[in-house]
Amino acid sequence: MNTWKILAGLVLAVGLVVWPFVIENRFLIHIGTMVCMYALLALSMNLMLRIGQLSLAHGALMGIGAYTSALVMMSLGFPFVVGFLLSGIVGGLVSLIIGPILLRIRGVYFVLLTFAFGEIVLLTFIEWVDVFGGVNGIFGVPRAQIFGYVIKDRSLSYLMALAMAAGGFFLLRALYRSEFGAIMETLEDDEELARSLGVNAMSYRLAVFVLSGAMAGFAGGFYASYFTFVSPGEFNFWTAVNLIVINVLGGIASPVGVILGALILVPLPELFRDAVQYQVLFYGLALIVFLKFMPDGLYGLIRKMRGKRNDR
Amino acid sequence: MSQLLIQILMNGLMMGLVYIMMALGFTLIFGIMRIVNFAHGEFYMLGAMAVMLLFSTLGINYFIAVLVAALMVAVVGMVIERLLLRQFVGRELNGMIMTLAIAITLKAGATIIFGPQEMSIPRPVSGVTNIAGILIPNDRMLVGAIAIAILVLFYFFLRYARAGLAMRAVAQDWEAAALQGIRPQRIYLMSFGIGCAMAGLAGALMAPIFTVSPFIGDVPMLKAFIVVILGGLGSLPGAVVGGLLLGVVEAGVATFINTTVATMISFALVVVILLFRPAGLMGQSR
Numbered sequence: 001m002n003t004w005k006i007l008a009g010l011v012l013a014v015g016l017v018v019w020p021f022v023i024e025n026r027f028l029i030h031i032g033t034m035v036c037m038y039a040l041l042a043l044s045m046n047l048m049l050r051i052g053q054l055s056l057a058h059g060a061l062m063g064i065g066a067y068t069s070a071l072v073m074m075s076l077g078f079p080f081v082v083g084f085l086l087s088g089i090v091g092g093l094v095s096l097i098i099g100p101i102l103l104r105i106r107g108v109y110f111v112l113l114t115f116a117f118g119e120i121v122l123l124t125f126i127e128w129v130d131v132f133g134g135v136n137g138i139f140g141v142p143r144a145q146i147f148g149y150v151i152k153d154r155s156l157s158y159l160m161a162l163a164m165a166a167g168g169f170f171l172l173r174a175l176y177r178s179e180f181g182a183i184m185e186t187l188e189d190d191e192e193l194a195r196s197l198g199v200n201a202m203s204y205r206l207a208v209f210v211l212s213g214a215m216a217g218f219a220g221g222f223y224a225s226y227f228t229f230v231s232p233g234e235f236n237f238w239t240a241v242n243l244i245v246i247n248v249l250g251g252i253a254s255p256v257g258v259i260l261g262a263l264i265l266v267p268l269p270e271l272f273r274d275a276v277q278y279q280v281l282f283y284g285l286a287l288i289v290f291l292k293f294m295p296d297g298l299y300g301l302i303r304k305m306r307g308k309r310n311d312r
Numbered sequence: 313m314s315q316l317l318i319q320i321l322m323n324g325l326m327m328g329l330v331y332i333m334m335a336l337g338f339t340l341i342f343g344i345m346r347i348v349n350f351a352h353g354e355f356y357m358l359g360a361m362a363v364m365l366l367f368s369t370l371g372i373n374y375f376i377a378v379l380v381a382a383l384m385v386a387v388v389g390m391v392i393e394r395l396l397l398r399q400f401v402g403r404e405l406n407g408m409i410m411t412l413a414i415a416i417t418l419k420a421g422a423t424i425i426f427g428p429q430e431m432s433i434p435r436p437v438s439g440v441t442n443i444a445g446i447l448i449p450n451d452r453m454l455v456g457a458i459a460i461a462i463l464v465l466f467y468f469f470l471r472y473a474r475a476g477l478a479m480r481a482v483a484q485d486w487e488a489a490a491l492q493g494i495r496p497q498r499i500y501l502m503s504f505g506i507g508c509a510m511a512g513l514a515g516a517l518m519a520p521i522f523t524v525s526p527f528i529g530d531v532p533m534l535k536a537f538i539v540v541i542l543g544g545l546g547s548l549p550g551a552v553v554g555g556l557l558l559g560v561v562e563a564g565v566a567t568f569i570n571t572t573v574a575t576m577i578s579f580a581l582v583v584v585i586l587l588f589r590p591a592g593l594m595g596q597s598r
Contacts (some may be wrong), residue, residue, distance in 0.1 A: 054405050101587060108348050108404045109586055112541060116582040119534075123576045241412055248409060277423045284417030288396060291410050 016162060020155035029154045031267050033226065036161035037219055038246065039262040043168040044215035045243035046258050047208050050176075052188035053103065056240045057114035060121035061213045063235025065091040065220025067125065067132060070141045070230050080145040084221045091217015092210045099209040103202065118237050125232040137231025144225040157226055164222060165259075168215055172255045184208065245283070249290050251297025260298050318446050320563045326452050328559025329459035333514040334536035335543070335551040336466065337507030343483040343546035344503045347397060347407040351415040352511050353533025354422075359385045359512030360519035360528060361422060364433050374436035378458075378516040385512025386505040393504035401500060422526035430523040455517045462513060463552070466506075470548070479503055483546070541582045544592020554592070 020029045041062060048055045065087035072083040098117065105113050125132040132138070144151040144160060151157055175181050183204055186194040191201050224230045242265075250261020269279045294301055334356060341349045362381035366372045372380070392414060400407035437450045470476035481489040482499040490496055514532065522528065539558050543550020558578060565574040585592065 052405070054408070105586060108342075108408065108545070111348070111405070111408060112537070112545075113583060113586045115537075116541075116579045116586070119579045120576060120583070123572060123579070127572050127576065241416075244409055244412075277420050277428075280416060281420035281424060284413050284415075284420055287413035288410070288417060291406065291413060292396065292399070295406070 017159065020158050024155075026154055029158050031270060033154070033158045033161045035262050035266045036158070036165040037222060037226075038242070038266045039165040039259050040161075040168045040215060041219045041239075042243045042246040042250075042258045042262050043165075043172055043255060044212045044219070045240070046172065046247055046252060046255065047212040047215075049244075049247055049252050050184050050188060051205055051208050053106070053110050053205070053209075054244065055114045055209075055212070056111055056237050057118040057121070058212075058216050058243055059235045059237055059239030060118035061091050061094065061216040062220040062223065062239060063121065063125065063230070063232065064094055065217030066224040066230045066235065067138070067220075068217070069221035070138050070224045071131070073142050074138065074140070080142060080225060084144070084218070084225070087221025087224070088214045088218035091220065092214030094217075095210045095213025096206070099206045099213075100202070103205045103209060114240075115237060118240065122232050122236055125235075132232070135232065137229060137233075139229045141224045141228045141230060143228060144222075151225075161222060161226075164218060169255050169259060176255070180204075245287050247297075248287065249297055251299030251301075253296065254299050257297050257299030264298070315445060316567075320567050321560060322446060322448060324560035324563030325556065326456050326559070327563065328556040329456050329463075330514050330518060330532070331535045331539050331559055332463065332552050332555030333459055333510050334532050335539035335555050336463075336548060337510040338536045339540045339543070339546055339548060339551045340479075340503050341507040342540070343548070344479060345397070345401045345407075345500050346404055347400060347411060348404065349507070350408060350411040350533070351392075351418060352507075352536055353529025353531075354415050354418040355385050355389060355508040355511035355529070356515035356518075356532045357422060357526060357529035358388060358418065359515030360524045361426060361515075361526075362512070363516040363519045364431065364524050367436070368433045374520075378513065381516040382509045382513040385515075386509035389508025389512075390501055390505040393501055397504065398497070398500065419526050419529075426526060428526060430525040432523050433520045435520045451521055455521065458517060459514075462510070466510070475502060538578050538582055540592075541585055542592060547592055550592045 020032065023029075041058065045055070045058055048058075068090040069083040069087035072078050072086050073080060078086075102110065102113055102117065125137075126135055128134075144157065151160065176184070183194055183199055186199070187201055187204060187208075194201050194204075220235075223234070246261035246265050247258055248261075249265060250259065251257025265283075268283070269276075271279075290297065296304075334352065337355075338349055338352045341347055341352075359381050362384050363374075363377050366377035366380055367374050396410060396414060397407065400410050435451050437454055439450045440447050441450055441453060470480060478489065478494045479499050479502065481492065481494055482496050482503075486496045489499075511532075515529070518532075535558065539551055539554040541554075542557060543552070543554030562574050562578065565577060
């Protein structure tokens, strides 16, 4: 059984790496890249959902990463590697600075607070035209470049996104299985228990928020170089909502569910390309149906079915 | 100069009244159901759409059209409450995601039916009234008058009507209220309906002044949100004070600086208040 599992994992991994070189369809490769980028973002949102603090600032955190990377390369003239690393570092740093203030607030108030914070960041991008280029944003962001080799090829961009998503996935999986993960669970269910055991709840929350912010920042850094432009419209509160939708649809309980959600939701708009309104309508309706009938998401459903089969 | 100040004050008060109508419904729903209604702006939009159909397309008398529009929005709201929201009462985070889903769906539905373009409605009243040198457009004065009438009505309803008292009882402690024979489920339905009707009414009243499109609910929703934080989530008097404050401050800053800065200042204010006085300016922290 276990060897089969390992074998299946290997086949899956090789398949994920090799397919864009076999199927040389630019469009499909682009979709694959987007799935990976959103998977990373949704995983960063999953961290927040795990501690019960739904953040609407993640669009803004991604934007901070994207603008950081763009400006570090274009205004300061640093190479891509520096810009990209800084996009994650600054994302984490901003979280580290605002975290101790924001995380004291709980529940709805935290959601509203992160929403207001996100709007302020966005308005700063728009209003401070000299630095951030205003509503139009910044054009001509350099492409990703590693060891002097420019990643122009779509399949290589995909591989980079895949590596980021896989990194995020395995990091979260390891994290959730560790003692840290167990403490995170108590932070959501019963913080008093955690505190009574001598856990400094606040520093754990902060650590989760910083990691989450850094992941969103990295996704932003990737975004800037992949699309070669950044504009404030891409980082509004609907971005955060999309990440929540992916989580709810796939299932919050496991990183596998999050990947599943991204895999289904990101390509979805392409099916409705000719009619954007129908795409949005379908999006909303799907979310309603899932919230009402499948609160544990697709992954929860799969688990339930498996569980029933095992019982027999 | 004083002329200008009074003009700004009047404009601010007028917008403030519309904000209050939005914010009262929003805060009522939160106070009673513990649901943050992210779809509140969509009910504003539905009110505007309904008045466009009734008044502009079917040619029904404007005042009747406004009333019918508000009632229609109330019915839509109650159906949504019954089918989709009831199971989320008290479950704040999931309830919030559900209202987001409802907002997405309603907006997309309206875009499919009416198209994304901005449409205008003929004004039911026009002209300007000159009161001691201060110019007030008649249509805005009408909105102000109706809004004040509705707010007074709402106040007396909550204060003296049995149903209003029951609503306040459920907001305070639904278990104790249930022990007194009040059925919380009916109160949820009623308060969501009333909250949506007020949003729909605001939309119906503002439709001839601004344009109508599926996206017009976004800004009033944002304002309601700011007002409600200013006044304290769930606090009705807070919504009134917050609405007037936001209307006047915004009109002032927008005149002397610009609107982006006005919005930024209001959000910064929201952050500060949430951090230091989460119960709002008026509320007492528990």
